[in-house]
Amino acid sequence: MSSKVRLYLDQPLAGGQTLALDAEAANYLFAVMRLRPGAQVVVFNGRDGEWLTEVSAAGRRDGALAVRAQVRPQTTVPDLWLLFAPLKKARTDFVVEKAVELGVGRILPVVTDFTNAERMNRDRLQAHAREASEQCGALGVPQVAPLRPLFAVLSEWDAGRPLWFCDEALAGQGPAPAGDRPAGSCAGAVLVGPEGGFSAAERARLRALPFARPIALGPRILRAETAAVAALVLWQATCGDWR
Amino acid sequence: MSSKVRLYLDQPLAGGQTLALDAEAANYLFAVMRLRPGAQVVVFNGRDGEWLTEVSAAGRRDGALAVRAQVRPQTTVPDLWLLFAPLKKARTDFVVEKAVELGVGRILPVVTDFTNAERMNRDRLQAHAREASEQCGALGVPQVAPLRPLFAVLSEWDAGRPLWFCDEALAGQGPAPAGDRPAGSCAGAVLVGPEGGFSAAERARLRALPFARPIALGPRILRAETAAVAALVLWQATCGDWR
Numbered sequence: 001m002s003s004k005v006r007l008y009l010d011q012p013l014a015g016g017q018t019l020a021l022d023a024e025a026a027n028y029l030f031a032v033m034r035l036r037p038g039a040q041v042v043v044f045n046g047r048d049g050e051w052l053t054e055v056s057a058a059g060r061r062d063g064a065l066a067v068r069a070q071v072r073p074q075t076t077v078p079d080l081w082l083l084f085a086p087l088k089k090a091r092t093d094f095v096v097e098k099a100v101e102l103g104v105g106r107i108l109p110v111v112t113d114f115t116n117a118e119r120m121n122r123d124r125l126q127a128h129a130r131e132a133s134e135q136c137g138a139l140g141v142p143q144v145a146p147l148r149p150l151f152a153v154l155s156e157w158d159a160g161r162p163l164w165f166c167d168e169a170l171a172g173q174g175p176a177p178a179g180d181r182p183a184g185s186c187a188g189a190v191l192v193g194p195e196g197g198f199s200a201a202e203r204a205r206l207r208a209l210p211f212a213r214p215i216a217l218g219p220r221i222l223r224a225e226t227a228a229v230a231a232l233v234l235w236q237a238t239c240g241d242w243r
Numbered sequence: 244m245s246s247k248v249r250l251y252l253d254q255p256l257a258g259g260q261t262l263a264l265d266a267e268a269a270n271y272l273f274a275v276m277r278l279r280p281g282a283q284v285v286v287f288n289g290r291d292g293e294w295l296t297e298v299s300a301a302g303r304r305d306g307a308l309a310v311r312a313q314v315r316p317q318t319t320v321p322d323l324w325l326l327f328a329p330l331k332k333a334r335t336d337f338v339v340e341k342a343v344e345l346g347v348g349r350i351l352p353v354v355t356d357f358t359n360a361e362r363m364n365r366d367r368l369q370a371h372a373r374e375a376s377e378q379c380g381a382l383g384v385p386q387v388a389p390l391r392p393l394f395a396v397l398s399e400w401d402a403g404r405p406l407w408f409c410d411e412a413l414a415g416q417g418p419a420p421a422g423d424r425p426a427g428s429c430a431g432a433v434l435v436g437p438e439g440g441f442s443a444a445e446r447a448r449l450r451a452l453p454f455a456r457p458i459a460l461g462p463r464i465l466r467a468e469t470a471a472v473a474a475l476v477l478w479q480a481t482c483g484d485w486r
Contacts, residue, residue: 102469220344223340226341233477
């Protein structure tokens with residue numbers, strides 16, 4: 001892994017360009033990371049691949065990067081979404097960070113019957129997703145959607161996107177998720193409930209949805225964030241880009 | 244999931260017994276959890292299953308539990324070990340917690356060429372493993388071994404225990420781990436390197452070991468603790484008790 005600073009910039013990227021930096025980017029590169037003119041920075045925007053740039057101007061509130069050469073072309077990522085009920089702050093941050101590393105394209109926080117956190121700072125989570133993308137070498141940043149009630153999201157669901165929901169009521173039973181997994185699908189989503197799981201009413205409604213299928217995650221009770229990671233890993237290994 | 248307090252006790256468990264509590268357990272149950280005589284506590288010892296007990300005496304430095312009935316018999320767990328290079332404190336704690344949830348039987352911290360943390364508080368990690376077992380409903384507590392050099396541990400390795408090592412040099416390449424997985428094995432181990440991965444010399448030595456096989460974990464760079472969870476999930480789903 002490169003030790004160069006990696007930066008997400010929402011600007012078109014192409015060779016020969018000069019990229020203007022806003023105050024936030026300038027503060028990060030020049031005050032926090034202490035880069036000076038001539039230093040190399042790797043940038044990506046989620047559309048044009050990854051580019052090597054060089055600091056051409058470094059100010060307190062602005063600066064510029066000269067685009068040198070493309071390092072990696074943009075690649076397509078699996079069309080995988082994560083729906084999860086917000087947890088305590090550190091565990092929510094963890095879920096977002098791991099979702100980015102595991103190639104989730106869209107993060108949808110949802111309110112369920114047993115969700116404890118009714119509020120969520122979406123801007124903070126979006127910034128956390130961006131930092132995780134910069135760190136893990138991803139070529140895009142997943143969008144964090146506004147917090148909405150679970151069944152409001154599911155009422156508008158595209159039935160072509162299978163939804164795996166982690167059903168703790170299956171703990172201790174077979175079958176393993178393998179038997180339940182659709183083969184060869186290219187769009188998908190994983191739904192993880194809060195620490196207390198889903199209510200009986202929610203579970204009944206979920207089971208009645210044609211695009212939803214319960215998955216089992218072994219005989220032990222997993223914490224919500226562990227279930228999220230486990231389900232995403234299994235999805236990537238069977239339907240995604242870990243195959 | 245029961246909301247009763249769950250406690251690991253290293254004492255034989257059988258119906259009709261009275262269990263004496265030491266100062267640590269008494270402090271936890273009566274000062275921290277504020278239980279009073281008559282309160283129910285679920286206990287396990289890693290050998291005799293899970294038992295319902297009732298507080299029969301509650302002191303400041305001691306106390307007693309009357310064993311009522313067995314809740315669950317002891318079950319066998321997959322014979323899965325985790326070898327990992329200690330990370331920063333919070334991430335090491337995380338790895339231990341997730342290893343417990345994912346059914347690891349033995350946790351072996353190892354020093355590798357790029358390991359940053361040369362010291363490790365084994366007692367603290369063992370206590371963390373115990374708390375994680377109490378929380379996740381496990382019927383045993385994995386042992387945390389002393390920190391040792393990786394190849395000292397591997398020089399005494401039982402060749403009948405396949406070792407999957409997470410090889411970040413495979414990131415971006417196939418094949419997915421599925422193709423590499425031994426089928427039907429009942430003993431196994433997962434090895435995860437530190438944030439910087441394995442050195443070239445280590446990778447060469449690992450690849451030369453007949454019981455070791457590299458596994459790939461998708462095209463993105465995973466943080467060490469994410470790689471640990473991902474590899475354990477894949478092992479449980481293919482060789483362990485998630486099948």
